[in-house]
Amino acid sequence: MDFDLSEEQRLLKDSVDGLLNDSYDFEQRKKYGAEKIGWSKAVWGKLAEQGLLGLPFAEADGGFGAGAVETMIVMQAFGRALVLEPYLPTVVIAGGFLRHGGSAAQKAAHIPGIIDGSKTFAFAQLEKNSRYDLSDVSTTAKKKGDGWVIDGEKFVVLNGEAADTLVVTARTKGGQTERDGIGVFLVPRTAKGVTVKGYPTQDGMRAADITFTGVEVGADAALGDPANGLPLIERVVDEARTALCAEAVGAMDESLKITVEYIKTRKQFGVPIGSFQALQHRAADMFVFTEQARSMAMLATMASDFNDAKERAASVAAAKVQVGKSSKFVGQQSIQLHGGIGMTMEASIGHYFKRLSIIESTFGDTDYHLRRASEAGGII
Amino acid sequence: MDLSLTPEEQAFREEVRAFFRDNVPAGIKKKLSENRHTTKEDMVEWTRILHKKGWAVPHWPKEFGGTEWTAVQQYIFNEEMQATPAPPPLPFGVNMVGPVIYTFANEAQKKHYLPRIANLTDWWCQGFSEPGSGSDLASLKTKAERKGDKYIVNGQKTWTTLAQHADWIFCLVRTDPAAKKQQGISFLLIDMKSKGITVRPIVTIDGGREVNEVFFDDVEVPAENLVGEENKGWDYAKFLLGNERTNIARVGMSKERLRRLRELAGSTQAGGRPILDDPKFREKLAAVEVELKALELTQMRVVANEGKNGKGKPDPASSVLKIKGSEIQQTLTELMLEVAGPFASPYDIHGDDNTNETMDWIAQIAPTYFNYRKVSIYGGSNEIQRNIISKAVLGL
Ligand SMILES: Cc1cc2nc3c(=O)[nH]c(=O)nc-3n(C[C@H](O)[C@H](O)[C@H](O)COP(=O)(O)OP(=O)(O)OC[C@H]3O[C@@H](n4cnc5c(N)ncnc54)[C@H](O)[C@@H]3O)c2cc1C
Numbered sequence: 001m002d003f004d005l006s007e008e009q010r011l012l013k014d015s016v017d018g019l020l021n022d023s024y025d026f027e028q029r030k031k032y033g034a035e036k037i038g039w040s041k042a043v044w045g046k047l048a049e050q051g052l053l054g055l056p057f058a059e060a061d062g063g064f065g066a067g068a069v070e071t072m073i074v075m076q077a078f079g080r081a082l083v084l085e086p087y088l089p090t091v092v093i094a095g096g097f098l099r100h101g102g103s104a105a106q107k108a109a110h111i112p113g114i115i116d117g118s119k120t121f122a123f124a125q126l127e128k129n130s131r132y133d134l135s136d137v138s139t140t141a142k143k144k145g146d147g148w149v150i151d152g153e154k155f156v157v158l159n160g161e162a163a164d165t166l167v168v169t170a171r172t173k174g175g176q177t178e179r180d181g182i183g184v185f186l187v188p189r190t191a192k193g194v195t196v197k198g199y200p201t202q203d204g205m206r207a208a209d210i211t212f213t214g215v216e217v218g219a220d221a222a223l224g225d226p227a228n229g230l231p232l233i234e235r236v237v238d239e240a241r242t243a244l245c246a247e248a249v250g251a252m253d254e255s256l257k258i259t260v261e262y263i264k265t266r267k268q269f270g271v272p273i274g275s276f277q278a279l280q281h282r283a284a285d286m287f288v289f290t291e292q293a294r295s296m297a298m299l300a301t302m303a304s305d306f307n308d309a310k311e312r313a314a315s316v317a318a319a320k321v322q323v324g325k326s327s328k329f330v331g332q333q334s335i336q337l338h339g340g341i342g343m344t345m346e347a348s349i350g351h352y353f354k355r356l357s358i359i360e361s362t363f364g365d366t367d368y369h370l371r372r373a374s375e376a377g378g379i380i
Numbered sequence: 381m382d383l384s385l386t387p388e389e390q391a392f393r394e395e396v397r398a399f400f401r402d403n404v405p406a407g408i409k410k411k412l413s414e415n416r417h418t419t420k421e422d423m424v425e426w427t428r429i430l431h432k433k434g435w436a437v438p439h440w441p442k443e444f445g446g447t448e449w450t451a452v453q454q455y456i457f458n459e460e461m462q463a464t465p466a467p468p469p470l471p472f473g474v475n476m477v478g479p480v481i482y483t484f485a486n487e488a489q490k491k492h493y494l495p496r497i498a499n500l501t502d503w504w505c506q507g508f509s510e511p512g513s514g515s516d517l518a519s520l521k522t523k524a525e526r527k528g529d530k531y532i533v534n535g536q537k538t539w540t541t542l543a544q545h546a547d548w549i550f551c552l553v554r555t556d557p558a559a560k561k562q563q564g565i566s567f568l569l570i571d572m573k574s575k576g577i578t579v580r581p582i583v584t585i586d587g588g589r590e591v592n593e594v595f596f597d598d599v600e601v602p603a604e605n606l607v608g609e610e611n612k613g614w615d616y617a618k619f620l621l622g623n624e625r626t627n628i629a630r631v632g633m634s635k636e637r638l639r640r641l642r643e644l645a646g647s648t649q650a651g652g653r654p655i656l657d658d659p660k661f662r663e664k665l666a667a668v669e670v671e672l673k674a675l676e677l678t679q680m681r682v683v684a685n686e687g688k689n690g691k692g693k694p695d696p697a698s699s700v701l702k703i704k705g706s707e708i709q710q711t712l713t714e715l716m717l718e719v720a721g722p723f724a725s726p727y728d729i730h731g732d733d734n735t736n737e738t739m740d741w742i743a744q745i746a747p748t749y750f751n752y753r754k755v756s757i758y759g760g761s762n763e764i765q766r767n768i769i770s771k772a773v774l775g776l
């Protein structure tokens with residue numbers, strides 16, 4: 001039983017924190033967000049230089065062979081700085097698909113571009129009616145010769161405009177909600193028949209709605225088993241959820257810190273408002289919620305080593321429940337304790353609140369995961 | 381980072397689990413899982429069993445009967461004890477006055493009192509709270525005047541848990557009325573058989589008798605019963621209260637209650653199916669399970685930290701354990717009440733002694749719910765815990 005970071009992990013943490021301290025304050029973030037793609041290629045280049053984009057990949061594939069704990073360290077730091085760059089869709093999600101399901105040729109074709117920072121990815125999964133259900137897929141992939149033809153619509157695809165390659169879930173057979181018959185395909189964003197409509201998101205990033213009309217791809221586009229890709233999708237999405245839990249904990253840490261600093265300095269009635277017990281107790285509750293979320297984000301991270309797949313999934317679901325509840329409380333109360341200033345775009349606190357709110361509804365909200373934990377037969 | 385126990389720790393857990401499984405007397409185990417109170421005889425019997433095994437006071441120094449377990453082993457021991465369930469040792473001796481004695485008392489006191497605590501020869505109770513001094517404990521008024529080789533004690537303590545069984549009471553008393561609040565307090569050990577002590581029961585809302593008022597009317601206490609230095613009692617009290625909080629999450633106990641709750645919800649019908657199959661109930665259950673899991677992890681983090689920082693240094697984060705631990709215990713009693721539904725209502729006339737073996741255990745559900753409101757009040761109320769977090773952690 002040990003919750004400490006190893007020496008190497010501590011060094012990693014110092015290096016990520018250092019990079020973000022130098023190049024990711026609130027004003028710099030505004031500049032990056034204003035770029036056309038919604039994030040900074042210069043920052044992405046620095047992440048590549050420091051080796052962060054290669055962390056989870058095997059050494060044989062040019063990476064560092066790091067595990068879930070390293071991803072947690074990076075995502076927590078990103079949460080503290082509200083990083084906009086597409087680490088989640090590129091390294092965590094596309095990287096996860098390639099690591100767990102990619103053929104040798106697919107790995108060789110795609111991983112080097114991720115590691116050196118030249119290529120980014122997006123995950124085209126959400127559909128109009130699928131909501132959080134990963135097995136609800138209407139987009140189709142039909143066999144044509146050796147290759148596939150993809151038709152359908154995907155929504156709120158993070159980094160959809162800027163990505164070089166889209167990871168697309170599509171049905172190769174069966175009805176809309178059947179577990180069988182779902183495949184995963186690597187589709188160049190510029191392929192003929194791909195239409196991308198980009199827009200800003202509430203939390204300051206950019207996403208896109210993407211239409212696939214008769215998009216033809218080769219046999220090498222299919223990642224894993226095209227007839228039974230759901231287990232792979234579930235595994236990778238659980239890793240994404242775990243990474244999001246860590247990001248949320250980072251955002252909560254920073255929200256609490258900013259808020260406590262604010263109420264120590266803001267004076268009303270001739271005293272710092274932090275001297276009012278009503279606010280002190282609220283801040284104490286924010287601390288309790290944040291610590292409970294940290295514990296569960298750690299559990300989800302360590303669960304990636306659990307042998308029992310059911311226990312692993314239940315742990316991630318439970319973590320997402322706690323993190324969702326905690327995010328809501330910490331986010332809302334951060335605004336409340338700031339008073340009017342918390343309502344402004346100008347203050348950073350509102351941006352944390354917005355990111356926390358969107359994380360809650362990414363890959364399943366609190367109610368969804370509560371049901372999932374409950375259906376798994378409980379977690380105690 | 382690694383959640384798993386080492387092979388040695390796993391083996392230790394198996395050993396402890398087997399010991400509890402095979403050695404807790406069946407009658408006692410049944411009472412505990414049905415939320416009935418154990419009797420004094422039960423406690424003595426169980427403490428002697430633990431003592432024979434050498435596990436009655438595992439966290440004490442070796443010379444006084446301790447085991448030198450690591451923080452993790454101690455944690456495993458507590459968890460397994462609660463999960464069995466086995467009765468936790470009487471805290472007033474083992475967790476409260478015992479550590480004060482081996483840390484601050486003189487050699488003669490250590491030699492006399494510690495062995496008697498370890499095998500429950502002496503039943504101790506805690507005389508801190510007074511009618512006018514609850515959360516603001518340092519305002520206490522019970523006074524002890526030095527007259528030759530005696531103190532003369534006058535005043536009143538209240539909420540004294542199980543004083544009706546007690547042989548001894550450890551008290552905070554005011555020895556210097558002129559000094560500032562915290563500075564005139566001493567820590568005194570008083571024989572409950574002394575002339576001038578009156579114990580009066582307080583009946584709690586569940587109908588039970590676990591607390592009392594204790595009156596002191598010119599009670600003579602030998603001066604040698606003072607612990608440490610005169611007027612330094614507040615330091616010892618702070619030490620004692622700090623120890624109290626680390627053990628308060630009661631994760632193992634809540635796990636056991638959760639099992640019990642599932643069992644009851646599985647065997648109680650509503651609308652032609654077990655309540656356990658009602659999706660709304662299942663989600664409530666899952667919600668409390670998530671909270672409990674998070675608490676368990678938070679507790680493990682505090683324990684792992686304690687292993688590093690050394691024992692006896694309470695982590696301010698342990699206030700999180702007190703707040704969440706008590707809230708979860710209360711939620712579980714609430715869900716039990718919900719499952720019992722209309723059958724929670726009949727009041728059992730034997731409710732006040734809690735020992736009637738023939739009593740249908742469902743009759744304990746409402747009283748337990750009522751009684752468990754206490755867990756967010758004692759041991760430093762949850763509001764006091766929030767004050768601690770806001771000062772010690774957040775610097776407000
Ligand atoms: C959308 C919007 C529209 C507005 N429109 C108008 C308008 O048209 N005209 C106008 O004059 N004003 C307007 N206001 C200002 C509004 O009335 C103030 O925001 C409000 O009075 C709170 O003051 P504050 O923002 O300075 O927060 P503060 O007073 O600094 O409060 C910060 C936090 O401290 C808490 N707090 C403060 N004092 C205490 C205390 N004694 N005990 C416990 N907690 C305390 C508050 O509840 C809050 O959570 C508007 C504000 C907003 C957000």
Ligand SMILES: Cc1cc2nc3c(=O)[nH]c(=O)nc-3n(C[C@H](O)[C@H](O)[C@H](O)COP(=O)(O)OP(=O)(O)OC[C@H]3O[C@@H](n4cnc5c(N)ncnc54)[C@H](O)[C@@H]3O)c2cc1C
Nearest residue numbers: 506507508509514515516539540541754757758759761763
């Ligand atoms: C079942 C039971 C067993 C007990 N056993 C013992 C025992 O064996 N020995 C013993 O000495 N004592 C015992 N106690 C007493 C217990 O320690 C006190 O009840 C506790 O310290 C609270 O004091 P009080 O009841 O006087 O409440 P008060 O201190 O009057 O508190 C009333 C309310 O005000 C809140 N409050 C108080 N101060 C503050 C503050 N500064 N900020 C915000 N809120 C505040 C409290 O949280 C509470 O909600 C027991 C109590 C109970 C209920």
